[in-house]
Amino acid sequence: MKKIITSIAICGLALALPAQNKLIINADQGKETISKHIYGHFSEHLGRCIYGGYWVGEDSPIPNTRGIRNDVVKALKDIQIPNLRWPGGCFADEYHWMDGIGPRNQRPKMVNTHWGGVTEDNSFGTHEFLDLCEQLACEPYICGNVGSGTVEEMSKWVEYITFDGESPMANLRRSNGREEPWKVKFWGVGNENWGCGGNMTAAFYTDLYRRYATYCRNYGDNRLYKIAGGPNAADYNWTETMMKNAAGQMQGLSLHYYTVPRTWGNKGSATEFDEAEYFTTIEKALSMDELVTKHSVIMDRFDPQKRVGLIPDEWGAWYNVEPGTNPGFLYQQNTLRDAIVAGVTLNIFNAHCDRVKMSNIAQTVNVLQAVILTEEEKMLLTPTYWVYWLYKVHHDATLLPISLTCNKYEQDRRRMDAVSASASKDASGKIHVTLVNIDPNREQTVETYLRGATVKKVTGKILTSTKSSDHNTFDKPNTVSVKDFNDAKLSKESLSVTLPAKSIVLLEMEQ
Numbered sequence: 001m002k003k004i005i006t007s008i009a010i011c012g013l014a015l016a017l018p019a020q021n022k023l024i025i026n027a028d029q030g031k032e033t034i035s036k037h038i039y040g041h042f043s044e045h046l047g048r049c050i051y052g053g054y055w056v057g058e059d060s061p062i063p064n065t066r067g068i069r070n071d072v073v074k075a076l077k078d079i080q081i082p083n084l085r086w087p088g089g090c091f092a093d094e095y096h097w098m099d100g101i102g103p104r105n106q107r108p109k110m111v112n113t114h115w116g117g118v119t120e121d122n123s124f125g126t127h128e129f130l131d132l133c134e135q136l137a138c139e140p141y142i143c144g145n146v147g148s149g150t151v152e153e154m155s156k157w158v159e160y161i162t163f164d165g166e167s168p169m170a171n172l173r174r175s176n177g178r179e180e181p182w183k184v185k186f187w188g189v190g191n192e193n194w195g196c197g198g199n200m201t202a203a204f205y206t207d208l209y210r211r212y213a214t215y216c217r218n219y220g221d222n223r224l225y226k227i228a229g230g231p232n233a234a235d236y237n238w239t240e241t242m243m244k245n246a247a248g249q250m251q252g253l254s255l256h257y258y259t260v261p262r263t264w265g266n267k268g269s270a271t272e273f274d275e276a277e278y279f280t281t282i283e284k285a286l287s288m289d290e291l292v293t294k295h296s297v298i299m300d301r302f303d304p305q306k307r308v309g310l311i312p313d314e315w316g317a318w319y320n321v322e323p324g325t326n327p328g329f330l331y332q333q334n335t336l337r338d339a340i341v342a343g344v345t346l347n348i349f350n351a352h353c354d355r356v357k358m359s360n361i362a363q364t365v366n367v368l369q370a371v372i373l374t375e376e377e378k379m380l381l382t383p384t385y386w387v388y389w390l391y392k393v394h395h396d397a398t399l400l401p402i403s404l405t406c407n408k409y410e411q412d413r414r415r416m417d418a419v420s421a422s423a424s425k426d427a428s429g430k431i432h433v434t435l436v437n438i439d440p441n442r443e444q445t446v447e448t449y450l451r452g453a454t455v456k457k458v459t460g461k462i463l464t465s466t467k468s469s470d471h472n473t474f475d476k477p478n479t480v481s482v483k484d485f486n487d488a489k490l491s492k493e494s495l496s497v498t499l500p501a502k503s504i505v506l507l508e509m510e511q
Contacts, residue, residue, distance in 0.1 A: 021446040024403040025423045027431060028452025034424055036082040036395035037358035038349045039388060040141065042314060044089035045124075046115040046367050047329030053365030053374055054132060055124045062377050066131055067123075071379045072365060073135050075372055079388040080395060083186060085141040085313055085360045086129050090114040090196035092188070093147030097157045100125020101176055114196060116328030126161065130182050139185055141313075141360070146190030146205075146212055146229070147198040155215040158187070163219040185225050186358070188313070189213050192256060193229040194238060202241035205229060209242070213249050227252035227311055231295065239295050243302040251307070252357065255295060256314040259285045259341055270319040270332040271469050275440065278337055278468055279411040281317065282438055285341040286416060288315065289348045296355045309357030312349070316362045316369030317341050330367050334382035335471040336480055336502060338369055339463055342387040343436040343504045346394075347422040353399050373474075380477040383470075386463050389482060390506040393432040397424035400431065406446070409439040418444050419499070431455070431509040437499035440468045448495040450509070457510040458495060460485030464503035 043049050056062045056069055063070045087095050091114055099108050100122045107122040133140040142161075144154040159169040164181045173181070189212050191197045193205040200208070209228050216224055228246060230253040231238035242253060261281040262268040268277055295310055317338050318330075325331045342361070349356045361384070365372045371385035400423040409418040420436040431453065437444045462485035472479050485505055487498040499505055 021406040021419055021444050022404070023421055023446050023448045025431070025433065025448065025450050026401045026452060027425065027450050030398035030400045030425055032354045032399045034350050034353045034394045034397050034399050035357050036080070037139075038346070038353065038356060039079075039081070039391065039395060040083040040085065040313075040358055040360040041076075041081055041364040041371070042085040042089070042360035042362045043364045044115075044367065045087050045091040045095070045112060045120060046089060046363065047326065047331055048366040048374070049363050050124050053372070055128065057123065065135060067128065068132050068135060069374070069379075072372055072374070073132075075379070075381060075385070076136055076364070079371070079385065080392045081136055081138045082395065083139040083141050083358065083360070084133055084136065084364070085143060085186075085188070088143055088191055089314070090192065092143040092191045093145050093149070093197040095145055096149065096153065097126055097145075097160075098153075101127065101172075115330070116326050118328075126157075127176065127178060130161070130184075140182070141186035141188065142184060143188035143191050144212070144216075146193060146208060147196070151212055151215050154189070154212055155217070158216050158224070159219065162222040165219075181220070181222070183222055185223065186227060187216055187224045188227045188229070188254065189216065190229040192232065194232055194235065197229060202238045206241055206245045210246050210249050225251040227254055227313070230254035230256070230311070233257045234291060234294070236294060236298060239298045243299055243308070247302045247308055252309040252311040253299070254314075255291065255310060255312040257288060257291055257312065258314070258316060258318040258362070260318050267319045270322070270338075271335055271471060273337070273469065275411055278440060279409075279414060279416075281337060282340060282344065283414070283416060285317070285344055286348075288312070288345050289351075292348065292352045292356060296352065299355065306355055310352075310355045311358045312356065313358065313360040314362045315345065315359060318368055332368060333471050334370060334373070334384050335469050336383050336463075336465045337468045339383035339387050339480070339504060340436060340438060340468070340502065342369070342384045343391075343434065344420040344438065346387065346391050347420045347434060347436065350394060350399060350422040350424070375474055378474045380472050380474055381481075382472060383463065383480040386480070386482050387504060390461055390463065390504065391434055393426065393506065393508070394422065394424045394434070397426045397432065399424055407439075407444060418442075419446060429511055431511070433507040433509070435497065435499055435505045435507070437501060437503045437505075440502040442501055444499045446497045446499065448497055449493070450495065453511050455490060455495065455509045455511060458488045458490050459508050460488050461506045462500070462503055464500050468502050
């Protein structure tokens with residue numbers, strides 16, 4: 001009887017102890033490439049994203065190059081921004097591009113009916129946006145107007161930008177100061193056509209897409225990567241309809257999904273939340289994996305070669321606006337919680353890089369889950385910015401297959417994996433692993449086993465803070481920032497990594 005009791009006690013103790021976090025990295029089995037374009041960004045004419053965010057005008061006392069803020073450009077170049085989506089968003093389907101060319105003092109004004117009802121002077125248009133992309137050394141991603149525009153209007157925009165020859169649009173471009181055409185690859189044919197882009201049915205938009213896309217021409221050696229307006233979150237019928245009837249006319253299909261911790265009527269505060277709301281936020285962010293998986297299954301039926309990319313070109317956390325700000329400007333703070341959202345989401349996109357070819361977080365400056373906030377001449381980098389700084393090592397690297405078994409983070413009888421991970425190998429042979437400890441209360445030790453490679457040296461960086469609600473302000477801009485990480489212990493058999501609670505860690509392994 002005593003032996004039985006002892007056995008039961010030992011068994012109970014084993015059940016009480018946390019399971020070991022175990023990560024296996026197959027360093028010699030990588031086949032897929034993580035496109036750098038997964039790390040793209042999105043900037044809409046919304047609030048202070050464009051005006052005050054990027055654009056201050058050439059006469060501004062804020063240091064600028066041809067009206068574009070130098071500090072913002074430098075910060076985005078430091079994270080190697082690969083592409084930038086513009087001019088929307090909902091704004092795209094009320095934007096008429098010809099209003100944004102020619103002498104700025106002669107451009108007609110317009111009312112931004114979607115975002116705050118403010119009047120725009122169109123001083124930031126096609127030339128200014130493409131100048132911004134050239135300063136950033138990134139690729140432009142232009143979203144054309146299907147909702148209120150015409151086929152002719154979109155066709156002429158492509159010609160104006162990319163045609164090298166004699167034509168009315170090319171000559172108009174030259175008269176506006178640009179002799180050579182620009183190279184523009186990514187072209188969105190409409191935005192959220194199920195909603196603000198026209199409230200269309202999937203069948204109607206599919207036919208309309210085919211028509212508009214037909215007249216988006218390839219001029220010279222410029223080749224358009226045409227992106228169709230895709231589904232809202234779990235609208236699988238939209239994907240089915242588009243792929244069945246228009247897969248041959250597209251190179252990409254967008255997907256929009258926002259992490260909203262409460263309800264759309266009251267989304268919750270960006271900075272004031274309890275652990276239950278923290279858990280819900282991360283849980284909803286992790287839903288991106290299910291969405292990408294299920295949409296990919298549908299796409300695989302019509303495109304088994306995976307020629308068409310799934311493009312989540314609007315994603316991120318969406319909260320109530322900051323108190324006292326214009327509700328139409330969608331200005332919100334950015335905390336360590338948002339860095340966790342970004343870290344797990346980018347790990348998901350990496351894992352699906354065979355189908356996910358590009359993504360764009362919403363939005364770059366002063367709007368939603370921004371990587372940069374500005375206030376007049378001041379600028380700060382948010383916790384989400386530092387995730388992109390850490391993760392730039394994955395750009396165009398080879399995805400390494402991993403197997404992860406880990407503890408659970410539990411809150412009020414709800415459970416999720418406590419750790420998220422992604423691994424890749426760059427062109428020089430260095431292996432990079434990004435690890436996210438989702439648990440806000442407990443550290444997690446991860447025993448990491450590398451198969452097919454021998455590691456000689458390990459270095460690391462970490463992003464964490466005291467509280468998950470910690471954020472950077474203009475008075476204290478470095479509350480949440482990257483620091484050196486030294487809690488990775490290398491042995492002959494494995495690498496033991498201790499992740500502090502609510503942290504994001506980058507490991508670099510040299511062979």
